[in-house]
């Protein structure tokens with residue numbers, strides 16, 4: 001489009017469209033300052049789709065230009081899986097970069113997704129939040145390739161164990177993997193349960209690969225159950241800090257286990273609800289959240305040591321996922337629904353946000369165990385105030401969007417931030433696969449082919 005045509009089009013815009021235009025314009029200017037690399041290559045918005053200004057810069061000429069831009073912006077970096085290098089690269093340190101080839105799937109095409117995460121179908125009109133890719137500072141991540149992952153998971157089980165943010169990540173992985181499967185009826189829940197029903201656990205089988213991707217709801221990881229006899233009457237339940245959740249016997253033989261916890265470890269969900277901490281037979285009326293959380297992590301690590309064959313099973317703990325309530329919490333009018341851009345500055349993360357991840361890190365280093373990997377997503381996700389479901393967790397059938405004072409600034413829209421966690425999961429999963437096979441040349445080859453051979457799905 002020439003400048004003249006552009007001006008003509010500009011004059012015809014209605015005030016609301018003009019607003020959108022100005023927003024987009026500011027957005028480009030912001031990017032110019034924040035990431036000069038994006039501008040020098042792929043970020044030439046050649047024209048806007050008249051009716052869908054909000055759909056982002058889907059107008060970029062071709063997929064090859066966007067993938068070349070993403071690889072050129074990180075031209076001198078080695079791939080995370082390349083020989084010997086993975087050890088030196090902290091994939092959790094980096095920044096978000098705009099990538100036109102994202103998102104990796106469209107929620108409309110994914111049948112295995114709760115309505116609660118389908119933000120765009122629930123009325124969210126901006127889509128920038130789907131277009132950021134995590135770029136580690138010192139290396140490149142392999143591009144997620146569903147076929148490769150499924151092939152590696154053949155005859156195996158991958159289980160997520162934790163709270164509903166773990167479920168958020170699990171559903172992201174279901175969507176990422178199912179994007180490679182054309183026969184949708186070949187993926188099914190083994191007990192025929194629908195994904196929307198909140199149940200203790202759900203197991204989806206990818207029958208072409210005889211592999212299952214499982215979710216176990218265990219928000220504390222340790223066991224919550226009835227108090228011992230003779231407890232004080234305000235004690236309605238207790239968290240047995242030295243016992244694993246009942247589901248542990250179901251998932252302990254899985255081949256990959258991804259734990260998470262944190263969001264339920266607060267006073268509102270424990271003592272104020274009459275749920276107290278317990279160690280062996282004793283209810284500890286005054287134990288702090290910090291101490292109790294620490295003990296729960298020790299119990300998890302002991303369980304891994306004693307009950308899980310870590311030669312077979314890869315054990316991963318996904319770090320705390322930050323919340324972004326501004327001006328209050330979820331009960332007192334905190335909000336995030338007007339956030340459309342990530343925070344690309346290098347602002348430090350608050351101690352509150354790092355609380356659980358730091359405790360976890362401390363317990364781990366105290367013990368010196370290395371049978372478990374920390375997927376330290378706390379810092380990267382803290383920059384994504386734009387990624388939450390906010391008022392878009394209720395679908396049209398449920399009368400959504402939700403009222404502004406009932407926002408969800410904890411869970412994430414899909415596609416979105418948990419997809420990036422799963423790209424990190426993919427990287428550490430493949431790294432172990434290759435190191436067990438003693439075959440790092442294949443690893444390097446896989447990195448390059450997956451970056452160039454995938455066709456990005458434009459929205």
Ligand SMILES: *[C@@H]1O[C@H](CO)[C@@H](O)[C@H](O)[C@H]1NC(C)=O
Pocket residue numbers: 155156157210211212
């Ligand atoms: C399918 O996978 C399970 C483990 O998830 C394994 O025990 C079983 O042998 C596999 N079946 C076939 C036919 O390979």
Ligand SMILES: *[C@@H]1O[C@H](CO)[C@@H](O)[C@H](O)[C@H]1NC(C)=O
Pocket residue numbers: 183184185186207
């Ligand atoms: C799709 O998958 C189902 C279940 O595995 C199978 O019965 C059916 O034959 C498959 N259809 C095609 C066209 O492959």
Ligand SMILES: *[C@@H]1O[C@H](CO)[C@@H](O)[C@H](O)[C@H]1NC(C)=O
Pocket residue numbers: 285286
């Ligand atoms: C627990 O704390 C309360 C006040 O906060 C105190 O009265 C009580 O003695 C403490 N109990 C124990 C067992 O430390």
Ligand SMILES: *[C@@H]1O[C@H](CO)[C@@H](O)[C@H](O)[C@H]1NC(C)=O
Pocket residue numbers: 309310311
């Ligand atoms: C795991 O592998 C190591 C080294 O191959 C071996 O020494 C150890 O006995 C194995 N552990 C189990 C539980 O099989």
Ligand SMILES: *[C@@H]1O[C@H](CO)[C@@H](O)[C@H](O)[C@H]1NC(C)=O
Pocket residue numbers: 092093357358360361362374376378379
């Ligand atoms: C997690 O990552 C952040 C940011 O890179 C870092 O400051 C923190 O120390 C890490 N925590 C652990 C336990 O590794």
Ligand SMILES: *[C@@H]1O[C@H](CO)[C@@H](O)[C@H](O)[C@H]1NC(C)=O
Pocket residue numbers: 437438439441442
């Ligand atoms: C590495 O992988 C390649 C290709 O899959 C294979 O030909 C080769 O034998 C493998 N090397 C080792 C040491 O496993």
